[in-house]
Amino acid sequence: MSTSATFRVWRGDETKGELVDYKTPVSEGMVVLDAIHQIQAEQANDLAVRWNCKAGKCGSCSAEINGKPKLMCMTRLSELPLDKPVTVEPMRSFKPIRDLVTDVSWNFRVKKEIKPFKPRTPDAPDGTWRMAQSDVDRVQEFRKCIECFLCQDVCHVLRDHKKHEEFIGPRFLVYAAALEMHPLDVEDRVADLKREHGIGYCNITKCCTKVCPESITITDNAIIPLKERVVDEFYDPLGKLVKIFSRRKKDA
Amino acid sequence: MPDFETIDHDVLVIGAGGAGLRAAIAAAAENVKVGLVCKSLLGKAHTVMAEGGMAASLANVDDRDNWRVHFADTMRGGQYLNNWRMAELHAKEAPDRVRELEAWGALFDRTPDGRILQRNFGGHRYPRLAHVGDRTGLEMIRTLQDHAVYLGIDVHMECTVVTLFKDGDRVSGAFGYDRERGRFKVFRAKAIVLATGGIGRAFSITSNSWEYTGDGQSLAYHAGAVLQDMEFVQFHPTGMVWPPSVKGILVTEGVRGEGGVLTNKNGRRFMFDDIPENYRSQTADNEEEGWRYTQGDKNARRPPELLTRDHVARCIVREVREGRGSPHGGVFLDIAWIKAKLPNAAEHIKKKLPSMYHQFKQLADIDITTTPMEVGPTTHYVMGGIRVDGDSQMSTVPGLFAAGECAAGLHGANRLGGNSLSDLLVFGKRAGEYAATFARERGAVTIDKGAVDDASRFALAPLERAGNGSGDGPYQIQHKLQGIMQEGVGIVRRDAEMRKALDAVLAMEQEAERVSVPGNREYNPGWHTALDLRNLLTISEAIARAAIDRKESRGGHFRDDYPDKDPTYGTFNTTLSKAADGSMHLERIPIPPMPAELKAVIEENK
Numbered sequence: 001m002s003t004s005a006t007f008r009v010w011r012g013d014e015t016k017g018e019l020v021d022y023k024t025p026v027s028e029g030m031v032v033l034d035a036i037h038q039i040q041a042e043q044a045n046d047l048a049v050r051w052n053c054k055a056g057k058c059g060s061c062s063a064e065i066n067g068k069p070k071l072m073c074m075t076r077l078s079e080l081p082l083d084k085p086v087t088v089e090p091m092r093s094f095k096p097i098r099d100l101v102t103d104v105s106w107n108f109r110v111k112k113e114i115k116p117f118k119p120r121t122p123d124a125p126d127g128t129w130r131m132a133q134s135d136v137d138r139v140q141e142f143r144k145c146i147e148c149f150l151c152q153d154v155c156h157v158l159r160d161h162k163k164h165e166e167f168i169g170p171r172f173l174v175y176a177a178a179l180e181m182h183p184l185d186v187e188d189r190v191a192d193l194k195r196e197h198g199i200g201y202c203n204i205t206k207c208c209t210k211v212c213p214e215s216i217t218i219t220d221n222a223i224i225p226l227k228e229r230v231v232d233e234f235y236d237p238l239g240k241l242v243k244i245f246s247r248r249k250k251d252a
Numbered sequence: 253m254p255d256f257e258t259i260d261h262d263v264l265v266i267g268a269g270g271a272g273l274r275a276a277i278a279a280a281a282e283n284v285k286v287g288l289v290c291k292s293l294l295g296k297a298h299t300v301m302a303e304g305g306m307a308a309s310l311a312n313v314d315d316r317d318n319w320r321v322h323f324a325d326t327m328r329g330g331q332y333l334n335n336w337r338m339a340e341l342h343a344k345e346a347p348d349r350v351r352e353l354e355a356w357g358a359l360f361d362r363t364p365d366g367r368i369l370q371r372n373f374g375g376h377r378y379p380r381l382a383h384v385g386d387r388t389g390l391e392m393i394r395t396l397q398d399h400a401v402y403l404g405i406d407v408h409m410e411c412t413v414v415t416l417f418k419d420g421d422r423v424s425g426a427f428g429y430d431r432e433r434g435r436f437k438v439f440r441a442k443a444i445v446l447a448t449g450g451i452g453r454a455f456s457i458t459s460n461s462w463e464y465t466g467d468g469q470s471l472a473y474h475a476g477a478v479l480q481d482m483e484f485v486q487f488h489p490t491g492m493v494w495p496p497s498v499k500g501i502l503v504t505e506g507v508r509g510e511g512g513v514l515t516n517k518n519g520r521r522f523m524f525d526d527i528p529e530n531y532r533s534q535t536a537d538n539e540e541e542g543w544r545y546t547q548g549d550k551n552a553r554r555p556p557e558l559l560t561r562d563h564v565a566r567c568i569v570r571e572v573r574e575g576r577g578s579p580h581g582g583v584f585l586d587i588a589w590i591k592a593k594l595p596n597a598a599e600h601i602k603k604k605l606p607s608m609y610h611q612f613k614q615l616a617d618i619d620i621t622t623t624p625m626e627v628g629p630t631t632h633y634v635m636g637g638i639r640v641d642g643d644s645q646m647s648t649v650p651g652l653f654a655a656g657e658c659a660a661g662l663h664g665a666n667r668l669g670g671n672s673l674s675d676l677l678v679f680g681k682r683a684g685e686y687a688a689t690f691a692r693e694r695g696a697v698t699i700d701k702g703a704v705d706d707a708s709r710f711a712l713a714p715l716e717r718a719g720n721g722s723g724d725g726p727y728q729i730q731h732k733l734q735g736i737m738q739e740g741v742g743i744v745r746r747d748a749e750m751r752k753a754l755d756a757v758l759a760m761e762q763e764a765e766r767v768s769v770p771g772n773r774e775y776n777p778g779w780h781t782a783l784d785l786r787n788l789l790t791i792s793e794a795i796a797r798a799a800i801d802r803k804e805s806r807g808g809h810f811r812d813d814y815p816d817k818d819p820t821y822g823t824f825n826t827t828l829s830k831a832a833d834g835s836m837h838l839e840r841i842p843i844p845p846m847p848a849e850l851k852a853v854i855e856e857n858k
Contacts, residue, residue, distance in 0.1 A: 031615070041727035045725060046777065053298070058461075098774055103432075119355060122355075
């Protein structure tokens with residue numbers, strides 16, 4: 001590996017910004033976040049970046065590296081061509097705050113709009129439940145989510161069409177799926193998914209699945225099954241007939 | 253005159269990891285107005301890094317387990333310096349706290365009959381850790397976070413508290429800034445719960461993130477509270493050692509719980525060479541028995557890899573020092589060997605230790621299902637912290653509570669793995685409840701205008717100095733301090749080196765007063781690092797002073813010049829408080845006698 005590399009880092013705020021080149025030494029095993037920290041310590045003390053665990057577990061250091069949404073802490077320099085500058089930019093689906101830090105507060109507001117977990121009555125007299133590992137497995141996949149919001153960043157409904165007010169994005173469809181498929185949950189979120197959460201906007205391009213650092217099969221395992229539930233409830237012709245007739249009977 | 257916003261709460265919780273969230277939930281349940289402040293975004297606190305599980309004697313896997321055994325294990329692990337009341341409450345209440353998480357949506361791994369599965373861990377006699385693969389901390393923080401957001405708690409994200417205010421003897425509020433714009437906030441509160449976590453950033457090799465600068469311990473100390481047991485820092489035996497950029501990142505004890513073994517460069521399982529006397533009767537004396545234990549054989553004893561963390565860490569240091577280490581200065585941790593025992597070993601490992609598999613594959617190019625890992629000790633946890641009342645978690649300052657890692661007492665001289673997550677829940681809840689009660693019973697507080705002016709002057713000084721073109725950079729100062737602590741007050745300690753380190757830390761206080769930062773107040777990490785320095789220096793001084801005073805080896809505190817445990821040091825806690833002249837005052841406070849009933853519990857579990 002070469003002994004130094006150039007990082008082309010976006011510096012700026014909500015009003016303006018530009019890419020600035022920093023040359024810094026690189027060594028074996030380094031990840032992009034190490035390079036950013038080195039630049040911050042030695043050349044640009046005020047370079048704004050979020051990070052915490054540095055082990056791919058907290059989902060704080062999301063950015064676009066050479067145009068691809070990734071966690072900086074899990075992107076090794078050895079995966080990148082270092083003969084040209086490595087571009088590091090903030091997530092573009094969210095408003096910039098400063099440098100690599102974006103305003104992700106929208107995500108926290110969206111979550112509150114999804115109906116919370118509501119368990120069935122306990123199975124045992126001591127107030128506990130019984131669940132088979134096989135039933136838990138399916139939901140555990142969704143609960144691996146580290147809320148890095150890279151799926152939100154790459155989703156064209158949010159990124160290009162700015163449907164933040166009408167569509168909750170892949171992250172919160174995964175969240176809704178984890179609740180809907182939770183073995184104990186008895187709440188019904190299907191109508192909300194259609195009307196409030198805009199699930200119909202997703203046209204299953206699977207970009208979210210591709211960028212997920214936790215390898216959650218977002219589209220196939222979470223979004224499509226939810227879409228099927230919506231279809232079952234609202235667009236099933238047989239079901240519609242049954243509903244019409246049962247209503248008539250009541251009227252009669 | 254400083255520009256600031258004043259925000260009123262009955263209870264202000266500082267820190268939003270497991271303890272802070274649990275405290276906020278408990279306080280909100282008491283119908284008081286609750287504020288929650290955290291340095292990062294919600295859900296990113298260090299709790300997400302906890303891997304192995306939370307210890308609670310549910311007895312789902314081994315019905316011989318109960319609170320008495322858990323209590324005795326915790327006290328033995330802590331070498332009897334623990335606050336025995338906290339150890340008792342923790343052992344008794346942990347099962348309910350775990351079940352409560354399930355009622356809030358947590359999905360733990362299951363037993364064949366559908367109950368919460370429990371795994372083995374160092375120092376726990378029976379399989380006791382409720383877990384979710386090796387990402388239990390994430391499950392816990394997300395469950396608490398998703399429960400809390402619906403309770404009407406005011407969350408102030410990316411906000412750092414710089415100092416606490418007092419009204420007479422009583423705590424009355426806090427001064428902080430938001431990271432986004434650097435705006436000052438004055439929080440007026442009738443009670444405050446500190447839940448700020450640890451001090452790992454005082455050392456160069458650590459599993460802790462930038463946040464863990466001893467804020468709670470230092471804020472409490474400067475507000476007049478007492479710190480105790482600060483000499484007891486836990487160096488987790490297994491951190492990554494290669495490549496350099498990941499040095500210190502945690503490798504879960506769960507690897508050893510699932511059958512992973514430690515070997516030196518000669519392939520020897522060196523942990524069999526040194527089994528402490530008080531654990532001998534509980535430890536396997538051959539490899540076969542150790543393996544059977546990890547696979548759930550109730551008649552087998554635990555392998556020596558699952559001895560307490562302090563002991564395993566020292567054995568690793570010994571192997572490396574005596575030239576039997578791995579190529580990059582650690583030892584080998586091998587889980588791949590279990591393919592000799594299990595037909596589907598690779599799949600089994602990926603299922604049980606998914607994030608470890610991922611972490612090594614991605615960061616070190618190592619497939620742990622085929623290749624041994626290289627590991628070495630990393631600064632992980634501080635047993636010491638704010639001295640609190642065992643029942644209420646109130647510090648010696650009225651209205652100031654502490655829970656989780658920043659509080660002291662439960663773990664004594666050494667914490668058992670898995671006891672941290674349950675600590676957060678048990679004492680987070682207690683602190684939140686007692687803080688709410690305190691807030692309801694006491695009248696309003698006022699905040700002194702002069703104190704606000706002082707706090708804002710302190711906060712702005714590093715930026716103003718940069719304007720004058722003077723002072724040193726914050727990262728360089730922090731880095732230097734980490735080197736001093738790692739070298740002088742690290743895993744193996746000696747009197748002369750510690751004194752040298754203490755002098756150096758004290759000398760650095762002036763350096764920190766000259767720190768200067770370029771840029772402005774908007775999301776400026778250099779400024780944030782500068783403001784954290786005071787906390788780091790305060791707790792570094794506390795660690796060094798306490799460590800020098802304890803002339804013996806016990807738990808996380810190991811001294812080359814006093815390698816043995818000395819019973820006279822087993823009767824007191826070392827405490828530190830701020831004297832009237834501003835200097836740090838050390839005092840040995842005797843441990844109150846244990847009630848006969850608890851003594852009997854320890855005897856029956858000997």
